[in-house]
Amino acid sequence: MASVPHPHGRISLQATNVTKAFESGRIHTTVLHDLSIDMRAGELTLISGPSGCGKSTLLAILSGLQRPDRGKVTALGQDLGELDMRALERFRLLHTGFVFQGFNLFPALNALEQVELPLSYLGLSPAEARQRATASLEEVGLGPRMRLRPSELSGGEKQRVAIARALAKRPELLFADEPTSALDAANGQVVIDILHRIARAHGTTVLCVSHDPRLVGHADRVLAMEDGRILSDRSQPSLPTAVPGLKETSA
Numbered sequence: 322m323a324s325v326p327h328p329h330g331r332i333s334l335q336a337t338n339v340t341k342a343f344e345s346g347r348i349h350t351t352v353l354h355d356l357s358i359d360m361r362a363g364e365l366t367l368i369s370g371p372s373g374c375g376k377s378t379l380l381a382i383l384s385g386l387q388r389p390d391r392g393k394v395t396a397l398g399q400d401l402g403e404l405d406m407r408a409l410e411r412f413r414l415l416h417t418g419f420v421f422q423g424f425n426l427f428p429a430l431n432a433l434e435q436v437e438l439p440l441s442y443l444g445l446s447p448a449e450a451r452q453r454a455t456a457s458l459e460e461v462g463l464g465p466r467m468r469l470r471p472s473e474l475s476g477g478e479k480q481r482v483a484i485a486r487a488l489a490k491r492p493e494l495l496f497a498d499e500p501t502s503a504l505d506a507a508n509g510q511v512v513i514d515i516l517h518r519i520a521r522a523h524g525t526t527v528l529c530v531s532h533d534p535r536l537v538g539h540a541d542r543v544l545a546m547e548d549g550r551i552l553s554d555r556s557q558p559s560l561p562t563a564v565p566g567l568k569e570t571s572a
């Protein structure tokens with residue numbers, strides 16, 4: 322698998338006139354209204370907004386997990402609507418990483434094994450998988466703790482394992498759905514700063530959705546969403562992302 326890094330600043334992910342509705346019995350709810358946005362490589366974009374405004378649905382559509390009813394999603398130059406289910410799955414495997422609120426770790430595996438496991442699906446040899454997994458865990462500051470299982474790690478550390486697992490695939494697109502909501506303020510800040518550093522260091526397009534207002538200052542760009550629409554779109558000078566214990570990587 323050769324994943325070519327998308328140049329920093331280049332538009333890498335785009336939604337054009339996307340509409341999505343759900344039917345529940347006789348109730349028809351339009352969750353996304355003719356929404357258009359684009360995101361750039363090397364940036365952390367935060368989509369913030371109240372519960373139920375459509376953030377997770379938008380993330381699912383942008384990542385190819387769901388299809389829009391109308392409109393188009395272009396990821397890394399590929400119109401996702403042109404891909405059948407199998408091709409879409411392959412696209413996601415090769416190019417995307419996900420981080421979720423609940424970490425989604427296997428209780429019986431240590432941190433190193435959690436990160437190695439998905440690399441086998443990419444066809445990496447065990448030696449390559451180990452080398453990549455180790456590098457990713459070191460990058461998120463967990464080098465010394467990589468032999469520990471989830472029950473032996475704090476919430477913040479578990480989320481860092483989940484980030485390392487996504488990072489080890491070297492995805493061009495990294496999606497995070499409420500990655501800090503199970504964490505206290507300090508750990509939440511470390512997690513968002515790690516995601517920010519990944520965008521910078523690897524040219525990754527990082528899209529994070531959250532209703533946590535504390536994250537706003539840590540993103541390159543903040544899209545405020547309400548009732549299925551983008552209300553404001555603000556780029557901002559980003560804060561330094563020095564995280565104690567993290568390995569420095571060059572951009």
Ligand SMILES: Nc1ncnc2c1ncn2[C@@H]1O[C@H](COP(=O)(O)OP(=O)(O)OP(=O)(O)O)[C@@H](O)[C@H]1O
Pocket residue numbers: 343344345350352370371372373374375376377378379532
């Ligand atoms: N599969 C589905 N079937 C029916 N309704 C759905 C489905 N998925 C989402 N919805 C509805 O769409 C609306 C938006 O949901 P979504 O999860 O995208 O919002 P959100 O902004 O991410 O909320 P939260 O911050 O609480 O996670 C909600 O009213 C939800 O009930």
